[in-house]
Amino acid sequence: xxxxxxxxxxxxxxxxxxxxxxxxxxxxxxxxxxxxxxxxxxxxxxxxxxxxxxxxxxxxxxxxxxxxxxxxxxxxxxxxxxxxxxxxxxxxxxxxxxxxxxxxxxxxxxxxxxxxxxxxxxxxxxxxxxxxxxxxxxxxxxxxxxxxxxxxxxxxxxxxxxxxxxxxxxxxxxxxxxxxxx
Amino acid sequence: xxxxxxxxxxxxxxxxxxxxxxxxxxxxxxxxxxxxxxxxxxxxxxxxxxxxxxxxxxxxxxxxxxxxxxxxxxxxxxxxxxxxxxxxxxxxxxxxxxxxxxxxxxxxxxxxxxxxxxxxxxxxxxxxxxxxxxxxxxxxxxxxxxxxxxxxxxxxx
Numbered sequence: 001x002x003x004x005x006x007x008x009x010x011x012x013x014x015x016x017x018x019x020x021x022x023x024x025x026x027x028x029x030x031x032x033x034x035x036x037x038x039x040x041x042x043x044x045x046x047x048x049x050x051x052x053x054x055x056x057x058x059x060x061x062x063x064x065x066x067x068x069x070x071x072x073x074x075x076x077x078x079x080x081x082x083x084x085x086x087x088x089x090x091x092x093x094x095x096x097x098x099x100x101x102x103x104x105x106x107x108x109x110x111x112x113x114x115x116x117x118x119x120x121x122x123x124x125x126x127x128x129x130x131x132x133x134x135x136x137x138x139x140x141x142x143x144x145x146x147x148x149x150x151x152x153x154x155x156x157x158x159x160x161x162x163x164x165x166x167x168x169x170x171x172x173x174x175x176x177x178x179x180x181x182x
Numbered sequence: 183x184x185x186x187x188x189x190x191x192x193x194x195x196x197x198x199x200x201x202x203x204x205x206x207x208x209x210x211x212x213x214x215x216x217x218x219x220x221x222x223x224x225x226x227x228x229x230x231x232x233x234x235x236x237x238x239x240x241x242x243x244x245x246x247x248x249x250x251x252x253x254x255x256x257x258x259x260x261x262x263x264x265x266x267x268x269x270x271x272x273x274x275x276x277x278x279x280x281x282x283x284x285x286x287x288x289x290x291x292x293x294x295x296x297x298x299x300x301x302x303x304x305x306x307x308x309x310x311x312x313x314x315x316x317x318x319x320x321x322x323x324x325x326x327x328x329x330x331x332x333x334x335x336x337x338x339x
Contacts, residue, residue, distance in 0.1 A: 007219065011212055019207035033211055040215045041222060045234045111201075118198045119205070137199045162188070165195045174194045 007047055011040055017057065018064045024134045025068035027123040035067045065139055069149065072127060121171040129164035132157050 018039050022032035042063060043050055050056050122130060132150065135141045141149070147157045168174070227235050235243070265271050296304065 008212075008216060011215060015207045015212055015215070016204045019211065020205040023205050029208070033208065033214070036207065036211060037215050037218055041218060044219045044222065045231070115202055118202060122199070122202075137196060162191075165191050168195050168198070169191060172198065174191075174198070 003047070006051060007044060010043070010047070010051060014057065014060055015040070018060050021061055021064040021138070022068050024122065024138060025065065025131055026071060027125075027127070027130060031071060032068075035064060035071060038067055039064045061139065065135070069131070072131065118168075118172060121168055124171070125164055125167055129160050129167060132160045133164035133168075136161055 015036065019032055019036045022035040022039075023029065026032050026035065039060060043056075043060065050059065053059065122134070125133070132146050135146045135149065136143070143154055143157050143161075147154045150157070222230070227239060232240065232243070
């Protein structure tokens, strides 16, 4: 197998993982595609070392995460000043992933539909809630690591993750046991 | 929300997120990446990032860069030593000190003028300057906001 073929196989094996990471962090498909492309261009430059490395998945995830966070930081500093007010107003709405809230919703929805709704609800969260939540659940980072990566306090990370979970619960009409019994 | 409810919330959200699995990349993305990789592969070494240069060229460029830095440092040191002893430099220093004295006299004139002006006139002058500055910031913000609108729409869509 030639190097080009090996790289193509490598790309097909890992593209979904890299795209998922970028997509969940940026919540924007075209930006996630750009980031995925950049990750694989960097991987290509050091493919000789990477192709036999057992930690290649971790390397790709880390690069995708860092590029996504850099992108979010750059993008935020460019236009947050003028757009934050409008964005926050949009995000206050919980209608994005809403669906009929019957008791047996969980059972009646097909699994793929359910996943699509959860994905949509996740992507509709405002970035300050979505990013730490994604880093915690999907990248399995601890609160301290997230705070360090994002350059915010530990308390803010905990609060944002809690708010993110709470927003997801509202959007998906998840019920806690005590609410169910009450 | 009590700690027990918080744990339940975490568990139920985790259950939902764990069920998600990986997203599927768009089918065209792999081809796009392979095209970009192909384009990058034909770019000559001197137009690529330094870490991707062949090892021998990286070493040679490093040696060359160190030599150039050392040469520049040595050259600057020698030049400074040579110029320090020349008449043209001492003349230049004399001119600079004369200019400094002139600036000092001008500063004294301005200070004296301000001390003789009425405080109301001074206040009005400063207020006018402040209002002009605020107007500039406001107009600039409005222009930037208008300029950013298309980018904002692209990001939001």
